[in-house]
Amino acid sequence: MLAAGGYANQRGEKAMLKSFPILTTGAALLLASTAMAQTYTGDIAIDEEDVVLGQRHYSPYLDESYPNRVFFGDTHLHTSYSTDAGMIGNSLGPDDAFRFARGEKVRASVGEYAQLIRPLDFLVVADHAENLGLAPMIAESNPALLALPWGREVHDLVKAGQLNEAYVMWGTAMAELADPIDDDDLTRSIWARIVESAERFNEPGVVTSLHGFEWTSSPDGNNLHRVVMFRDDGDKVGTRIPFSNYDSNDPEDLWAWMQSYEDETGGSVMAIPHGGNLSNGLMFDTVRLNGEPIDIDYAERRARWEPVYEMTQIKGDGETHPMLSPNDEFADYYRWDRGNFGFELKTPEMLPKEYAREALARGLAIEEEIGVNPFKFGQIGSTDSHTSLATTREDNYFGKATPGEPGTASERYNELIIQDAIIGDEVAIRHYETLASGLAVAWARENTRAEIWDAFQRKEVYATTGSRMVVRVFAGWNFEEDEVHRPDFAAEGYDRGVPMGADLFAGPDGAAPTFMIRALRDPDGANLDRIQIVKGWVGDDGEPTTKVFDVAWSGDREPDAEGNLPPVGSTVDGADFTNTIGAAAIGGYWEDPEFDPTQRAYYYVRVLEIPTPSWLAYDEAFYGPQDLPDDAMMVQQDRAYTSPIWYSPF
Template sequence: MAGAGFAQSYVGDLAINPEDVRLGQQHFSPFVDQAFPNKVFWGDTHLHTSYSTDAGMLGNTLGPDEAFRFARGEKVRGSLGEYAQLVRPLDFLVVADHAENLGLAPMISEANPQLLANPWGREVYQLTKDGNPLAAYVQWGESMMANVDPLDDGDLTRTFYNRIVEAAEHHNLPGVFTAIHGFEWTSSRDANNLHRVVMFRDNADKVADIIPFSNYDSSDPEDLWDWMEAYEARTGGRVMAMPHNGNLSNGLMFNDVRENGEPIDVEYAERRMRWEPLYEVTQIKGDGETHPMLSPNDEFSDYYTWDRGNFGTELKTPEMLPREYARTTLARGLKFEQEIGVNPFKFGMIGSTDSHTSLATAREDNYFGKAALGEPGGGQERYDEYLVQPDFMGEAITVRHYETLAAGLAAAWARENTREAIWDAFKRKEVYATTGPRMTVRVFAGWDFEADEVHRPDFATEGYARGVPMGADLFAGPEGGAPTLMIRALRDPDGANLDRIQVIKGWVDAAGDPQNKVFNVVWAGERETDAEGNLPVIGNTVDGAEYTNTIGTAALGGHWVDPQFDPAQRAYYYVRVLEIPTPSWLAYDEAHFGSLDLPEDAVMEQQERAYTSPIWYSPKD
């Protein structure tokens, strides 16, 4: 208890003496009152367990508990028997199981009485117990395609969703590991992937007992936003949704019109950016940054490109591509802003796995596959398993497991590892994506950064004081000035050296067409750019599943001033960091299992990368 003449305020268990708070005054310790984000935290926001029907009915036997234990660094035995463990624990994880008939496989395994009381439930239970789980899965898939809930039992869904909530609460340890509540809404109109991961800021007191919004409720994202708005109004909580990479959406993920066919207007644009501030730009099912047809002058644009069609019913056509990939969509957002005053595609960028194994394995040398059938030890099925079936359109649309990418991860800049701090970093878009490595990347944009300031020990302090970080807006500056970026990148301590840092700029030209250009900013070695700004390759030390860090560099710091700046022209800038060439997961497999029977187009080496959230420049009105 405070004595006479001494007043204290209490925040939780922490006593604060008001006389000790001297904001704005100089302290001996330069870190007193420092408030900006000072740590990068790593996680996966898109992991499926056996509670997802397309995981549990296809061999995944691991539930949410195993998923969280694995992410926290524990050794876990995979569904096919191989042990798995991360090189370092993750900092956060979202178990994002599909809302549609969530928990069906565990229901069958447990002979759940509610399931058996349902005629359809009894049928799939019996098929599974008779040794034909694939037939039960196909039967469920037919219901999904028809968009008819075969169980239509909200209480049953709530029961199994609450188990995931309980597992997250059990494993959440603020400051050490963050288990974030969430689920996946699986909109698949006409077999086009419009899926979103829904992620909550809240604890169990708000998220328990909800019934996750599913594709059976609606395939229209605007209806999902209505559900999210109602959740916040009812609970006082916070929630956001994150679209998947759009390369299986056949142009619908970032369409020119709304799902109902009406034009994009101000209300739609504002709602979309309120509820969907981020985009999952890279994951197992290919990379969604850009496409060779959209960025023909970008030598790194053809990176695990999935561009044959949707989930098996329609082939891809060229006009669909600009509405699927991040780089062009960001520029199209600028065009919408010019026309209606609001940008509907002003998203930050993250990566995550979309693994259906319960194992968040994003490293090439530790890849446990997309689904249980593709785990190590699965034989040739690990490479030949269909991820996009040829049933409807033939082999032209087929995608097999050997074409998957061991990716990705989400990095969040925050001050502490808690649900609130991580979610807030996502909301303000101070996040970035990698294809698996844990490269530390930071970028600030301003008007007066000098070239040598990127090497200052207090680089971040100056960046926040005189500029803006990734995910933020840069408004019109002094006359004659140009946006100036300070960038730092540090290699993964357990990974490869860095090749280069690049800035990608996007804008809309005088004809109203989206444009983008790649600028090499800083690089390893003694290379020189040509007259067009192109840089020679770094070299290659890959030998099978081996490589060395004798090329490249551990850290890069770059200072870049936009050489083509037009103060009247909206623009965005994001950073791409490239590693030196390294082996792919197929090369590591071949070293472990012996010679593999792989097609000629199998990727045996690659250059992993990071993509930051953009910084947007807006001119004066």
């Protein structure tokens, strides 16, 4: 696998990403003018005396234009303004969420204080669009809400302490897709509060707050949820109210709403699907929600509006499933695979249409057939926490929802996340089965709304299950094995290759793609076990196929005769572990040993940490033994998943 090789660019050409941004046509015209000695473009002064065509600079960084910084964030956090958070005990609003993300100490709804080990770099408060802000309106006895008969009734139930009855009343309306409020002016007033909060806490270069909301489509209890994330400031975002499940449960209607937003405001917006493992085969189906087959128009619209997929979060890891990847020893990681939201059990034929790895391969097969790949997405993680607290570390886990926060005794483990709505306990998921995941990580030059959003748009992003690992990968045709150790590794990667999220086109005859990969451990976390590449392709029989390759690893382990790498071992002892195994940094070079230049393919990197205690182990160390079920996971391995690099033979 570790063969020598080379790396070129998409069409065999050298990618010149080191540019001279001032030497544009406009700048040339300005230089020819004698009317002005100095011209300003934004806040950057261009002095004609400083401009010399082809000039070299001693400082090698003056003309650097590629992404050179890594930013960690959460694009999927709920506050009390989400009814399924505020109506079950969350009292923290958007301001508290942003304060916490900035590193401030915040008192959680149950009463425990919480703080991050380090601030996040960016955050999207993505409250559910459906009856946005209902709980705060009830708490404040909002006159506009009380003027509505349904609003008065649900308000009085809550004030009388009948919270469950009030929540069921709201849930019934949601299930029937009958908006019980249906007042755009009221929704607009609540949306304005959320927009204003994000504006107030946005501090470019420190912590970026991006505007967003969640569209909560759940046809027949199947999860088709999307987070909608804007690139724009509040002056544009505030002109529209969020599109909700009451408006439509069809993603194509959401895309149409997004198109109208861009047309009317000149802004930019994307949708981020998540939770495919709860969709019972709908998230990556081969037909549209209306039953029509996927055609070119649909595929182009889906790829355009949904450039990334949130493939790991608190409700289960969505990379793959043991039944889909039986030869992958790390496939069985926090599975939520019993059914949808309590209405229908899972069946095996649903699984291929639910997980990211298989969907990426199925996208290649669809592209082979119609010419467009609808599932050409980058990969991120986020929390989907409903506590207003974006915690992802196992030793600092504040749960999925307020009933599962620290300090709630046995309810922290026994709370029903997926309830037995119709079919009984077979589908039930309890809070002890949640995972602390995850984080969205972006490669960009600056921590601003535009730069972070653009990184998502070009898919130069990756997911982690909560750890702040730094991971980078480049692919091409003429890299050499020792180049992964170059100090200018990234400069060479961009100059002669493509990064995660990009396309690699046909290379020189006889060449196979080569990859340079670097991974660095979380400075406050665990050492690394190994770097792997996951490859997907379409075989001659037209069927999508995937395979995992070990690329580089810690220690002096050697693969056995079947090519299997021995485990890294474990230092876990209860809630303790040490970094006496693994490596702080791993660099890997890999050339595809099974490359067929006629086959479409994708490649993404998976990086595994050494085993560490789970949040349940930390809980037992703090609270004492908890009489947890036998399937409670006490030891786990955090991981990172990069966005793919796609190879096309054309």
